[in-house]
Amino acid sequence: MxxxxxxxxxxxxxxxxxxxxxxxxxxxxxxxxxxxxxxxxxxxxxxxxxxxxxxxxxxxxxxxxxxxxxxxxxxxxxxxxxxxxxxxxxxxxxxxxxxxxxxxxxxxxxxxxxxxxxxxxxxxxxxxxxxxxxxxxxxxxxxxxxxxxxxxxxxxxxxAVPQDTGPMALFYRKDVYDKLGLKAPATWEEYAAQARTLKKAGKYITHFSQTDPNWFTGLLWQNKATMFEREGDAWKVTVDRPESREVADYWQKMIDDKLVATDLQGFSPALYKAWNSGEVVTWISAAWGYGTIRDNAKSTSGKWAVAPMPQWKAGDSQAGNWGGxxxxxxxxxxxxxxxxxxxxxxxxxxxxxxxxxxxxxxxxAAEAGLQLPALKQPVDFYGKQKIFDVFAEASANVDTDFTWGPTMTDTYRYLSDGTAGVIAGKSTLGDVLKDTGSQSADSLRKQALDVTGG
The missing domain is CATH 3.40.190.10 (Periplasmic binding protein-like II)
Incomplete structure (x- = not known):
């Protein structure tokens, strides 16, 4: 044959x-x-x-x-x-x-x-x-x-053979933070408060992109908001769950209060310009993001630093994963x-x-790769900080039980399309979770898979 x-x-x-x-x-x-x-x-x-x-x-x-x-x-x-x-x-x-x-x-x-x-x-x-x-x-x-x-x-x-991972942390403009008397936020509540301070200074704390559903999924992951679960041979769609709603409601308020830039897409020349000018001063991203900023915001060399992701509960140390x-x-x-x-x-x-x-x-992703000399050294672009120490800690705090559904490309499309409506003021991120859950369940059923919920 x-x-x-x-x-x-x-x-x-x-x-x-x-x-x-x-x-x-x-x-x-x-x-x-x-x-x-x-x-x-x-x-x-x-x-x-x-x-x-x-x-x-x-x-x-x-x-x-x-x-x-x-x-x-x-x-x-x-x-x-x-x-x-x-x-x-x-x-x-x-x-x-x-x-x-x-x-x-x-x-x-x-x-x-x-x-x-x-x-x-x-x-x-x-x-x-x-x-x-x-x-x-x-x-x-x-x-x-x-x-x-x-x-x-x-x-x-x-x-497949694993290549890399994407433990997440907070990239932030330390020069801007120092000037305004701010420190790396320990909690999401602190992050929102800093967004208001930065807004008064004519800056956005970050951007919210409709084209990066993987990024939003990383935020859900940090809060242990898995989108799919297995029940025997069946799938349970859990996109719309309390842990997800907590994340969605938080960012919806940031959008409603105009504390984040919503006219910038990820990995775009406009975003890079905003990084270089200091209009946008943080990015919650994965370990690989260090090269994205380094290569596209060259004028800001020495001005960035890296800190752990803000936490939903003070004292926690949970991290999400984006990509890999x-x-x-x-x-x-x-x-x-x-x-x-x-x-x-x-x-x-x-x-x-x-x-x-x-x-x-x-x-x-290789164990030997984690011992690369470059991952043990200070990074000039980030003010000679040993930034990979932060990502090593984040990697150890990623919830490894997070489950991917078998039609994630569809789920991401639903999230992306729904977020476009949020940016246009026609819906909310809560609506997007609900709609994405039901659409994802339908997508699974179209593949003749057993589905519960959604």
Whole structure:
């Protein structure tokens, strides 16, 4: 049977009602399957007999430098890199279209929260039988490896290799804070009070973007407001829950009181201009965000600092997680062994890890990556603060039980579309939670998955 026919078979099996989760999924055909079946756990993974060229899509700055190192060392396995927009900005839709057309790359960068969506709709390759993969789990932070394993007890497949994580903290303009007599806020109540002080000084404390639903999800994550839960073989949609409402009501008031900039989108020239001018003075973001500010607000070098996320209850130390990616081997690849070998090297080799941290701003998922000298040193741009100490603490305080739904790309679209209405004054974030919950439940049902609630 041809590879594409087997991939289609795998997709039909999933659509037939098999529930997926990043924490507990029973794979169709578990325990065996035809040798080339991209959807079956335990599929064979034999190395090619000759030279191989792999196509890889990624949006990480500096990735070409890492690929160049690989290509120089591996003349028989060459990698061709295509630089793409970040996931929600276009890569995911392009990957989906390419998979449907049978023209997908061998490897693609996919965030943890979107893995299940691609597994459900488009097909990822199970690489658990590929050389080196079975023993690789110990090389990564525990919770990241569990997020790339689908199956009861994590035994039914490995669908990607962890690349980086996104523990969240508060980036803030220390020069502005010092001038106004402010200190890094310990609580969200303090943060809101600071927003009022900054507003009087002609500044916004931060921006609220309609195009970053992943960011808002990170805020929910900090408050242990998981959006999905498993009840046996069924899904329970919990987008609209008290913990989520607490977060939504807080930011709705910030929007209503015009304490946040609502005309700036994430990762936009307008936002970068506001950072450079001092119009916007904080950003609640992930570890990788240090490179975003550094590279796009160069005139502010030495003026920023990093502090833990504000807490809902004084004395707590909870952190959210925003993003973090994997290197996924896509379902139609003809070279899973070689693709897996490159993915493992890219995310465990010290030279590759150093390049991706230095040039791409990635906070590694590999245990060895956390020992990079750069993560132990003061950072000039941030006033010589050892900012990665803050992110290391945040990483240890991320709730690892947060569950992704199998159609997160749909859920994010509902959040983004709903937030546009909030910015326009036509609805509230509370309305968005309610609508996103019901729409997400409908999306699951359309995939023939069992759903309770929503």
């Amino acid at each position: 041809a590879m594409r026919d087997l991939t289609s078979l795998a997709r039909r099996c999933v659509y037939g009602g098999v529930a997926l989760a990043l924490t507990a999924v029973t794979a169709c055909g578990a325990g065996g399957g035809d040798a080339g079946d991209s959807g079956a756990a335990g599929a064979s993974c034999e190395p090619a007999s000759g030279k191989v060229t792999l196509d890889y899509w990624s949006w990480v700055p500096g990735m070409q430098n890492a690929v160049d190192v690989w290509n120089k060392k591996n003349p028989d396995i060459q990698v061709k890199l295509k630089t793409t927009p970040s996931g929600n900005a276009g890569t995911y839709q392009n990957l989906s279209n390419a998979l449907k057309a049978g023209k997908a790359p061998d490897l693609g960068q996919i965030e943890y929260d979107s893995l299940a969506s691609f597994r459900l709709k488009e097909g990822l390759r199970d690489i658990s039988a590929c050389p080196g993969v079975g023993a690789a789990g110990d090389e990564f932070v525990d919770w990241t490896w569990s997020q790339v394993q689908f199956g009861a007890g994590g035994k039914d497949g490995v669908w 990616s994997t290197t996924a081997v896509l379902g139609d690849t003809e070279h899973p062994a070689e693709a897996s070998k490159f993915a493992l090297w890219l995310n465990t080799d010290p030279t590759a890890l150093e390049i991706l941290n230095r040039e791409g701003g990635l906070y590694p």
